[in-house]
Amino acid sequence: MKRLEILNFKSPNRAPLIVEGFLFGEESKGPSVAIVGAMSGDHINQLYVASRFVDFLRQKEEEGKITGKILVIPAVNTYALNMGQPFWPLDKTDINMMFPGYAQGETTQRIAAKLFESLQGYDFGIILEGRRDQGMCLPYVKLIKSGYEDLEAAKDLGMRFIHYREYSPIETVMLQYNWQLWGSKALSLVFGKNGAIEHRSSEEVHGALVRFMAKREILDVSVFEGFSSNVIGPDHITLLKASHAGIFDSLVSCGDTIEKGAILGRITDALSGKKLEKIIAPSGGVLTCQYSHPLIFQNSIAFRIASVN
Amino acid sequence: MGVIEEVFSIDLPVGEQFRIQRCRYIPKKGETLKRISIVSGIHGDELEGQYVCFLLGEWLRANPDKIKATIDIYPAINSLGLDSITRSVPFYEVDLNRVFPGSKNDFLPAQIADGVVSAMKGSEIAIDIHSSNIFLREIPQVRIAKSQEKTLVPLANKLNIDFVWVHDAVTVLESTFAHAMNTLGTKTLVVEMGVGMRLGKTYGHQLLDGLLNLMACEGFLSIEPLDVRYPIQSHVGEVAYLNASCPGLFVPSIEHCQMIEKGSVVGQIVDPLSGQVLDEVIAPIGGILFTLRAYPIVYEGSLVGRIFGENE
Numbered sequence: 001m002k003r004l005e006i007l008n009f010k011s012p013n014r015a016p017l018i019v020e021g022f023l024f025g026e027e028s029k030g031p032s033v034a035i036v037g038a039m040s041g042d043h044i045n046q047l048y049v050a051s052r053f054v055d056f057l058r059q060k061e062e063e064g065k066i067t068g069k070i071l072v073i074p075a076v077n078t079y080a081l082n083m084g085q086p087f088w089p090l091d092k093t094d095i096n097m098m099f100p101g102y103a104q105g106e107t108t109q110r111i112a113a114k115l116f117e118s119l120q121g122y123d124f125g126i127i128l129e130g131r132r133d134q135g136m137c138l139p140y141v142k143l144i145k146s147g148y149e150d151l152e153a154a155k156d157l158g159m160r161f162i163h164y165r166e167y168s169p170i171e172t173v174m175l176q177y178n179w180q181l182w183g184s185k186a187l188s189l190v191f192g193k194n195g196a197i198e199h200r201s202s203e204e205v206h207g208a209l210v211r212f213m214a215k216r217e218i219l220d221v222s223v224f225e226g227f228s229s230n231v232i233g234p235d236h237i238t239l240l241k242a243s244h245a246g247i248f249d250s251l252v253s254c255g256d257t258i259e260k261g262a263i264l265g266r267i268t269d270a271l272s273g274k275k276l277e278k279i280i281a282p283s284g285g286v287l288t289c290q291y292s293h294p295l296i297f298q299n300s301i302a303f304r305i306a307s308v309n
Numbered sequence: 310m311g312v313i314e315e316v317f318s319i320d321l322p323v324g325e326q327f328r329i330q331r332c333r334y335i336p337k338k339g340e341t342l343k344r345i346s347i348v349s350g351i352h353g354d355e356l357e358g359q360y361v362c363f364l365l366g367e368w369l370r371a372n373p374d375k376i377k378a379t380i381d382i383y384p385a386i387n388s389l390g391l392d393s394i395t396r397s398v399p400f401y402e403v404d405l406n407r408v409f410p411g412s413k414n415d416f417l418p419a420q421i422a423d424g425v426v427s428a429m430k431g432s433e434i435a436i437d438i439h440s441s442n443i444f445l446r447e448i449p450q451v452r453i454a455k456s457q458e459k460t461l462v463p464l465a466n467k468l469n470i471d472f473v474w475v476h477d478a479v480t481v482l483e484s485t486f487a488h489a490m491n492t493l494g495t496k497t498l499v500v501e502m503g504v505g506m507r508l509g510k511t512y513g514h515q516l517l518d519g520l521l522n523l524m525a526c527e528g529f530l531s532i533e534p535l536d537v538r539y540p541i542q543s544h545v546g547e548v549a550y551l552n553a554s555c556p557g558l559f560v561p562s563i564e565h566c567q568m569i570e571k572g573s574v575v576g577q578i579v580d581p582l583s584g585q586v587l588d589e590v591i592a593p594i595g596g597i598l599f600t601l602r603a604y605p606i607v608y609e610g611s612l613v614g615r616i617f618g619e620n621e
Contacts, residue, residue: 010555010609012606087402092397108610133401134400134401134416168484169484172480173480245319246320246323271324296322297320297400299417300417
């Protein structure tokens with residue numbers, strides 16, 4: 001294992017921002033993969049999975065099981081992580097909105113540029129992503145259609161769902177899109193709840209990473225087969241919104257199989273305690289995401305159900 | 310007298326509503342379908358537009374007989390942000406001007422964006438007033454995507470601003486209010502002026518004159534057009550960006566909005582700990598310093614100024 005300094009960025013008053021990478025199999029002729037962990041300060045689960053994976057790879061290296069080249073960057077925005085803030089602490093910009101970066105540009109554009117430079121030349125790119133809303137979800141693969149994506153490679157993760165869809169304008173400045181355009185088969189694993197560690201999701205993502213590397217001959221290990229992934233698009237997802245605002249109680253967990261008519265959650269008035277609403281499944285399927293904050297806004301999406309019809 | 314209307318409302322979890330309000334002025338008789346929307350507060354830390362809305366409302370209240378078409382004033386789109394010194398949508402920490410056109414089936418910021426678009430759809434013109442952020446001070450200017458140049462520059466020239474900046478189309482800007490509205494056929498101008506979290510009365514009055522002139526020229530007010538300044542046009546020159554070469558405290562050497570010669574010192578970056586001057590920021594071209602950093606802490610790369618220089 002080689003510990004790399006990806007970037008060292010001085011601050012006016014605090015200690016420098018040092019982004020580190022852990023490189024395994026540097027001399028390997030096998031396939032290569034880079035993994036990027038927490039780009040936001042609330043992506044604790046992503047940090048946890050990435051750092052555990054570094055430790056796992058260190059053990060596999062001692063056993064001589066690494067047959068490809070692997071770079072893991074567990075955390076990018078360590079300043080934000082150390083302050084409990086989601087974004088770059090000075091100007092609140094999101095590093096994952098600055099790609100491909102610009103070496104002569106603003107601070108977070110420079111950070112993104114330096115990071116992006118270190119990610120070039122890898123066959124595969126895996127981004128460990130948190131959610132961009134107040135939700136939690138069943139771990140899934142997010143794969144956007146840039147024209148350079150690799151759906152077959154995504155299936156090797158053995159995750160239950162691959163959300164395969166067109167990209168939105170805002171995603172053109174995010175890492176996955178740009179990484180694909182620059183020649184790496186990049187995808188995102190979205191999981192967990194921001195600001196927390198979920199052990200079950202973490203295990204699932206860890207297992208998917210190991211499986212992917214075994215199938216792509218980056219790691220010489222035996223693995224159980226995962227899921228034959230369901231490739232779904234926005235049309236497969238039913239959104240259930242909260243008609244009322246108030247205190248939100250979920251009665252289900254992500255990954256549960258839901259039957260039509262099941263009561264998924266309740267909303268009560270935050271002041272009077274009056275029962276305002278039961279959220280009922282209009283169709284059956286698998287609960288993929290749910291709102292994760294105890295206070296819910298009117299019209300917020302409370303649940304997402306994936307179904308085959 | 311304008312009529313205050315609520316155009317969008319969502320219940321918040323504990324005994325409150327998030328709402329967007331407008332004040333609508335209509336002519337005593339005549340055309341009401343023809344409509345202009347004046348918008349501010351998409352970013353909660355930008356307050357210049359609120360003052361312009363006040364000034365315009367004050368003028369319209371005093372001159373109701375001059376109103377020829379519908380004039381809608383939306384001073385506070387991100388009302389939660391405005392009342393809490395928060396640029397983004399609180400709770401979600403999302404920049405509202407990156408989620409347009411929004412959706413009814415998405416998280417709260419996208420629903421707000423959808424509500425904004427629904428309310429303003431059908432307007433002939435929209436003026437979206439921003440104040441830069443807390444870091445930079447800007448002269449009154451309108452920014453226009455290259456693809457909209459033909460339609461929007463003639464309109465911007467009526468706004469009594471100092472600079473019209475036509476920039477290349479950037480895909481991410483397709484998520485802005487202006488792009489969404491222009492796509493729907495509403496000619497939408499983005500005004501930037503002043504600095505975040507502060508109010509500059511002079512710029513407010515300058516833009517008020519511009520709005521009155523534009524509305525006179527475009528048939529919203531029955532007044533004579535005003536004698537307004539003609540803005541500098543970006544296509545006659547180039548914009549130079551001045552980024553900090555190192556972290557420290559930026560201390561400007563000159564005032565904002567000054568003519569500056571190539572090679573002159575815009576400011577110093579100093580180290581309060583050691584007492585050293587770390588770098589001097591030198592003007593790479595001559596011209597007008599139309600952007601100057603207002604917040605002094607800088608990292609490497611922080612924007613400290615922009616100069617527009619005319620081609621020789």
